[in-house]
Amino acid sequence: MEHILKSSQLSKYFYQKKALQKVDINIEKGKIYGILGPNGGGKSTFLKLAAGLLKPSEGEILIDGKKPGVYTKSIVSYLPEGNYFYKWMRIQDALSFFGDFYADFDVEKARQNFDFMKLDEKEKISSLSKGMLGRLKLSLAMSRNASLFLLDEPLNGIDPISREKIITSILEAFNPKSTIIICSHLIVYIEKLLDYVFFLSEGQIILEGNVEDLRNKKNLSIDQLYQEVFQS
Amino acid sequence: MMTLLKYEILRRWKWLAFRYIALIGLGVVFYNRAAATPMQYEIAAASMGKFFLISLIVFVIILVEGINMLKEDLFEQSGYLTFTLPKPGRSILFAKNFLLLIQLILWVIVSIQFGSMFLKFLPLEEMSQFMSEIDLNIYPAILFFLSAFFNFVLMVQFSLTLTRTLLYRNKYSGIISVGIFFLLAYLIEQFYYGLFLVRVQHIYSEIAGEIQVDLISAGYSSVVMNIILSVIFFTATAYLLERKINI
Numbered sequence: 001m002e003h004i005l006k007s008s009q010l011s012k013y014f015y016q017k018k019a020l021q022k023v024d025i026n027i028e029k030g031k032i033y034g035i036l037g038p039n040g041g042g043k044s045t046f047l048k049l050a051a052g053l054l055k056p057s058e059g060e061i062l063i064d065g066k067k068p069g070v071y072t073k074s075i076v077s078y079l080p081e082g083n084y085f086y087k088w089m090r091i092q093d094a095l096s097f098f099g100d101f102y103a104d105f106d107v108e109k110a111r112q113n114f115d116f117m118k119l120d121e122k123e124k125i126s127s128l129s130k131g132m133l134g135r136l137k138l139s140l141a142m143s144r145n146a147s148l149f150l151l152d153e154p155l156n157g158i159d160p161i162s163r164e165k166i167i168t169s170i171l172e173a174f175n176p177k178s179t180i181i182i183c184s185h186l187i188v189y190i191e192k193l194l195d196y197v198f199f200l201s202e203g204q205i206i207l208e209g210n211v212e213d214l215r216n217k218k219n220l221s222i223d224q225l226y227q228e229v230f231q232s
Numbered sequence: 233m234m235t236l237l238k239y240e241i242l243r244r245w246k247w248l249a250f251r252y253i254a255l256i257g258l259g260v261v262f263y264n265r266a267a268a269t270p271m272q273y274e275i276a277a278a279s280m281g282k283f284f285l286i287s288l289i290v291f292v293i294i295l296v297e298g299i300n301m302l303k304e305d306l307f308e309q310s311g312y313l314t315f316t317l318p319k320p321g322r323s324i325l326f327a328k329n330f331l332l333l334i335q336l337i338l339w340v341i342v343s344i345q346f347g348s349m350f351l352k353f354l355p356l357e358e359m360s361q362f363m364s365e366i367d368l369n370i371y372p373a374i375l376f377f378l379s380a381f382f383n384f385v386l387m388v389q390f391s392l393t394l395t396r397t398l399l400y401r402n403k404y405s406g407i408i409s410v411g412i413f414f415l416l417a418y419l420i421e422q423f424y425y426g427l428f429l430v431r432v433q434h435i436y437s438e439i440a441g442e443i444q445v446d447l448i449s450a451g452y453s454s455v456v457m458n459i460i461l462s463v464i465f466f467t468a469t470a471y472l473l474e475r476k477i478n479i
Contacts (some may be wrong), residue, residue: 051316053479069474074318084312086243093242100235101317 002029004148004179005050009059012045012203018046021203022083024058029147032170032180032193033139034211036222043183044081046200048151050181051078063148074103075215077138077146080192081153085125092121094140104145109173113139131162136168149180153192155171155189164187197222236319236327240301247297252338259283259346266353274344276353283350287343294339298332299392300384313478320383321473325389325466329382334437336381342375372452379458386465388413393469398474420461 005027010116012020020042027033035043049061053070078135081177085094090204091114098105113176114121129137138154153165163186170193174180197214199207207214207229211222218225241248262279271277300323304313312322391412395405 048479052478053315055476055478070318070320073316078312078316078318080312082309082312084309085238086310086313088243088246097239097313100239101319114302166421 003027004029005063005181006052006059007059008050008198010046010056010061011058011195012054012056013215014040018203020049023200023203023205025074025198025205027148027179027181029179030176031177031195032182033175033186033198034182034190034222035183035200036185036197036226037189038150038185041200043074043200044152045203047078047080047152047181047183050148051076053078065228066115076150077144077148078150079104079141079152079154081099081156083125083133084137086127089125090121091119091123091125094125095121095137098143102144106143106145110139113143113173116169125154130157131159134158135162135165138169145178147178149178150194151180151182153173153184153186154182155184155203167193172222187226194222195209199226201230213216233327233330235263236317236323237330240327240331242439244297244301248335251290251293254287255339255342258286259342263346266350269352271343273354274348280347280350280354283295283346285438287315287339287468294335295381295385298329299337299388301332302389303329303392306392306477306479315473315477315479321475321477322466323471329385329466332385333382336378359454362420372455373441373477376455376458379455379462383458383465386469387416388463389473390465390469391416397472397478405409409443 005025007025009024010020010025011018023046025046033068037043037045044208045054049056050063050068052073053118060216061068066072089097095107095114097112099107112223113119116207117132117139119132119136119139125133125136134154134157138151141149141151149172153166154166154170158166167189169184170180180193182190182193191211194211196210207225214225215221217227220228262283266279267275305314305324317324388409391409394412395409399405400407
């Protein structure tokens, strides 16, 4: 069983706050994982550590056997929350930017994604609505032939029509050689995508398992299980 | 590296173009004013003074932008785009500072060119006497200026990066960066003037018998020191950006 990501005893502290506490996560190649939990649970922190934007306080995280760095950034496609594009950019500039820096970026695939998402290449990114921005971020991130996709709250603040488009796009872009990790608290929308889930609360994994096994064992959908776990 | 430089230019080319067009445009206006009133040295001197004031403002803008180029990526969401690129920290830092060097060279060329044009309107004898009195050697002066400029900018960039490494989203990050900068400046001053130069002067006086050279005013030791410090700050900042940063 090949692992694309392994974290052992991974901890991240921000002053007194323990954002992640001794988290052990092994991610196999070719599956879609969900890291689920309420806001402030440590989901985004975990993805940022994997993307190389944060450094662990304790423990380690390895991507394809290596610590986050230049190599891992070349095989990881990270989609953060918010508008992270440069202010001057139009959609076509972002397309060129990704094409120039990522060897695995497929420009044709990105253009097809833009058509599907109804994005106009000439439009300025700063003038896009939240829904359209979400579509753009996902179109670009999923147009890379990356080994690992890290999607941080891809559905946050997105209207229902855009949500459906985004989920369809993720499903279409997924190939068995790659792995996707989605962090979200909007379980009902992403449940159908997931193979395996981690429930993260206050920086610790409180439940994990194969989605089908959990459904059968608890006789609940993942969304219902989520409600049960986090409301108790 | 060239791709990074390309996007650094694309990111701010409008402002880049605007500031040089404005500097050259105003230089031409002031030059024409001086040329329209030959032999009236007060008007020529006033025009020259106004041009150099504008030039100084442009210099301050270049300096602030040199610091902001990195600060934006460290403290704003655009950092998620910049620091997830498969590029080493040294390339990202070099691209930003190379653009700064290009800007500075352009600024020096435009300022010296207009300066020499304005000099023609001033009384020749007095000017040549003035130039011989100050004994200005232009190339060492430019060398000192460039090395001091980059030493300053890299020290600020290091302070910002160190703050971002040690502290995560602290509302006092800006003030703490300034504090780190002044602490570094103080330590360097203590080392440079207190240890380094005094020791060099002491060695020199032992060899030569008496101190004949004022090493501080000679300036070259400062240039060497600035270059050494710039290399140290560049290397340390690049290391932090690649290995230790918390965005």
